[in-house]
Amino acid sequence: MEFTGGRQRRLRLAGDQKNASYPHCLQFYLQPPSENVSLIEFENLAIDRLKLLKSVENLGVSYVKGTEEYQNKLEAELRKLKFCYRENLEDEYEPRRKDHISHFILRLAYCQSEDLRRWFIQQEMDLLRFRFSILPKDKIQDFLKDSHLQFEAISDEEKTLREREIVASSPSLTGVQLESVYKIPFADALDLFRGRKVYLENGFAYVPLKDIVAIILNEFRAKLSKALAVSILLFSLIDMFTHSIIYPCQFCSLLL
Amino acid sequence: MEAFDPTELPELLKLYYRRLFPYAQYYRWLNYGGVVKNYFQHREFSFTLKDDIYIRYQSFNNQSDLEKEVQKMNPYKIDIGAVYSHRPNQHNAVKLGAFQAQEKEMVFDIDMTDYDDVRRCCSSADICSKCWTLMTMAIHIIDRALKEDFGFKHRLWVYSGRRGVHCWVCDESVRKLSSAVRSGIVEYLSLVKGGQDVKKKVHLNEKIHPFVRKSINIIKKYFEEYALVNQDILENKESWDKILALVPETIHDELQQSFQKSHSSLQRWEHLKKTISKHQNNTKNDKYGPWLEWEIMLQYCFPRLDVNVSKGINHLLKSPFSVHPKTGRICVPIDLQKIDQFDPITVPTISFICHELDAFSTKEEEKEENEAESDIKHRTRDYKKTSLAPYVKVFEQFLENLDKSRKGELLKKSDLQKDF
Numbered sequence: 301m302e303f304t305g306g307r308q309r310r311l312r313l314a315g316d317q318k319n320a321s322y323p324h325c326l327q328f329y330l331q332p333p334s335e336n337v338s339l340i341e342f343e344n345l346a347i348d349r350l351k352l353l354k355s356v357e358n359l360g361v362s363y364v365k366g367t368e369e370y371q372n373k374l375e376a377e378l379r380k381l382k383f384c385y386r387e388n389l390e391d392e393y394e395p396r397r398k399d400h401i402s403h404f405i406l407r408l409a410y411c412q413s414e415d416l417r418r419w420f421i422q423q424e425m426d427l428l429r430f431r432f433s434i435l436p437k438d439k440i441q442d443f444l445k446d447s448h449l450q451f452e453a454i455s456d457e458e459k460t461l462r463e464r465e466i467v468a469s470s471p472s473l474t475g476v477q478l479e480s481v482y483k484i485p486f487a488d489a490l491d492l493f494r495g496r497k498v499y500l501e502n503g504f505a506y507v508p509l510k511d512i513v514a515i516i517l518n519e520f521r522a523k524l525s526k527a528l529a530v531s532i533l534l535f536s537l538i539d540m541f542t543h544s545i546i547y548p549c550q551f552c553s554l555l556l
Numbered sequence: 557m558e559a560f561d562p563t564e565l566p567e568l569l570k571l572y573y574r575r576l577f578p579y580a581q582y583y584r585w586l587n588y589g590g591v592v593k594n595y596f597q598h599r600e601f602s603f604t605l606k607d608d609i610y611i612r613y614q615s616f617n618n619q620s621d622l623e624k625e626v627q628k629m630n631p632y633k634i635d636i637g638a639v640y641s642h643r644p645n646q647h648n649a650v651k652l653g654a655f656q657a658q659e660k661e662m663v664f665d666i667d668m669t670d671y672d673d674v675r676r677c678c679s680s681a682d683i684c685s686k687c688w689t690l691m692t693m694a695i696h697i698i699d700r701a702l703k704e705d706f707g708f709k710h711r712l713w714v715y716s717g718r719r720g721v722h723c724w725v726c727d728e729s730v731r732k733l734s735s736a737v738r739s740g741i742v743e744y745l746s747l748v749k750g751g752q753d754v755k756k757k758v759h760l761n762e763k764i765h766p767f768v769r770k771s772i773n774i775i776k777k778y779f780e781e782y783a784l785v786n787q788d789i790l791e792n793k794e795s796w797d798k799i800l801a802l803v804p805e806t807i808h809d810e811l812q813q814s815f816q817k818s819h820s821s822l823q824r825w826e827h828l829k830k831t832i833s834k835h836q837n838n839t840k841n842d843k844y845g846p847w848l849e850w851e852i853m854l855q856y857c858f859p860r861l862d863v864n865v866s867k868g869i870n871h872l873l874k875s876p877f878s879v880h881p882k883t884g885r886i887c888v889p890i891d892l893q894k895i896d897q898f899d900p901i902t903v904p905t906i907s908f909i910c911h912e913l914d915a916f917s918t919k920e921e922e923k924e925e926n927e928a929e930s931d932i933k934h935r936t937r938d939y940k941k942t943s944l945a946p947y948v949k950v951f952e953q954f955l956e957n958l959d960k961s962r963k964g965e966l967l968k969k970s971d972l973q974k975d976f
Binding site: 465468469471486487490493494495496499500501502503504 | 705
């Protein structure tokens with residue numbers, strides 16, 4: 301990411317290319333942005349995301365996460381700050397781009413201490429959980445594929461064959477209509493199989509939709525945690541070779 | 557069977573390591589087809605020598621190197637450790653922190669002493685035909701889960717030489733598993749929890765996981781003969797009080813009465829089941845159900861694993877075909893097709909097979925007088941002259957399966973790369 305002083309023209313992408321760069325509202329933030337961003341926009345992006353994460357925190361305190369009220373208020377907040385939240389909406393390029401870049405900007409600031417890291421990861425996870433919960437069922441498979449997670453939904457026949465076993469294995473299932481079930485290598489479902497909370501067959505865990513979310517969140521937390529650790533390491537290295545770093549100082553003043 | 561005298565070990569081992577130890581098959585196993593460079597050379601072995609001298613970080617260049625060293629050191633016990641990043645025998649020359657354990661088979665150790673609280677016939681190092689069924693059930697239960705739930709294909713079960721069994725899971729993917737996943741696997745396979753001070757060690761949930769259900773079904777096949785007849789777990793007040801401690805107090809009096817009137821463990825067990833059933837139907841209380849019966853069966857029969865053996869990638873475990881220094885028995889592979897017929901008493905001791913070899917050699921000398929056969933040829937046929945032969949055959953079958961799998965994988969890979 302390059303930072304330039306003064307006004308700088310943003311890269312303009314043609315319609316199709318725009319959609320290709322952000323195929324989903326939801327993302328794991330695996331690739332850092334590679335655009336040019338003006339300092340002013342940089343500042344605005346950071347401030348907006350900070351506002352968003354603070355709202356996530358406050359809403360999580362005032363309401364029970366996952367309830368209708370919580371969901372509605374959070375959606376309203378996302379809309380107000382012009383971040384993306386829902387698939388299928390038109391003209392989502394700007395909000396998705398904003399989401400992407402602002403996340404990475406805040407990483408720079410929030411990698412700096414254990415407390416900051418913990419706070420940042422918690423809010424980002426709550427945000428991801430919310431966005432995943434409103435993802436339409438048919439879009440889940442696409443999102444998982446693009447995130448390079450080896451999750452494969454099993455066919456209805458396979459599901460019926462194993463229904464009894466799957467229901468008997470999962471504490472989160474109450475015997476009602478069985479939703480989608482995903483087949484993943486057992487080692488990817490460590491937290492589930494160690495407590496015998498999932499059905500295992502021939503090296504695969506048959507994970508119902510409810511439990512896939514937990515796995516995805518864990519995966520996200522692990523990746524983000526690692527990325528933040530790398531960021532702080534890079535900072536220490538930069539610090540060693542240069543005496544002054546512009547952005548973190550500007551940042552800290554923004555935060556206070 | 558020839559009585560085993562531990563003082564004869566040094567001489568017996570000399571003969572064993574020179575003429576009987578199956579080096580070729582052993583190397584074939586640990587070399588894993590030579591697919592990964594230096595896999596064998598980076599493997600750690602440890603030797604326990606006479607007078608309890610223990611040396612770690614042994615490693616060898618090839619089969620011949622292994623043979624020479626083993627014959628030179630004459631170890632009382634051989635342990636197998638992990639495959640490291642460098643040759644273990646050069647680990648001191650490696651930069652600090654760079655010498656790391658990288659891969660190892662996943663291993664399980666099931667020891668009879670862990671069942672002392674529930675077996676009435678023996679304790680500590682003793683075993684007999686009455687309690688060996690615990691190992692039989694353990695092998696069936698664990699092996700089924702490793703194969704059907706986890707999809708592990710190459711499982712070698714070995715008699716530990718005295719009071720238990722070991723399992724070596726050798727699939728390529730398994731050798732690479734992290735410590736965390738290994739721990740998770742042991743956790744999945746564990747049901748009996750708590751030490752000496754915990755009376756009730758098994759608690760089942762409302763929902764019975766398929767692993768638990770299938771394990772109970774295996775135990776059911778053996779329970780009557782093992783627990784009610786051989787172990788006689790409801791024989792007298794002292795023994796049945798232990799079982800009463802596992803069921804709700806409200807039925808204790810009722811059970812004491814019906815137990816007094818009964819004449820056998822079988823009868824008392826029937827009473828127990830009926831009483832539980834009755835209370836399940838009468839009271840709206842959730843305390844009663846068939847799971848009470850299952851919890852007792854599991855506490856008395858379900859396998860008890862040592863997590864520390866299984867979770868560490870660098871953990872050292874006694875090698876197959878090692879000799880148990882106290883009993884003299886060879887640590888032989890167990891035929892999975894004949895688990896129920898396996899009897900540790902019939903496992904040959906080192907003195908027995910050395911004796912067999914001597915007897916054979918004298919006969920042979922009488923028959924073929926002037927034949928000059930190479931030493932190696934002699935050795936490769938020697939174990940066949942003894943009771944070790946069938947066990948080496950089981951090992952060879954295991955190696956065949958490994959080879960087949962490996963060929964299959966290589967074919968798949970070359971197909972993908974379109975190598976013809």
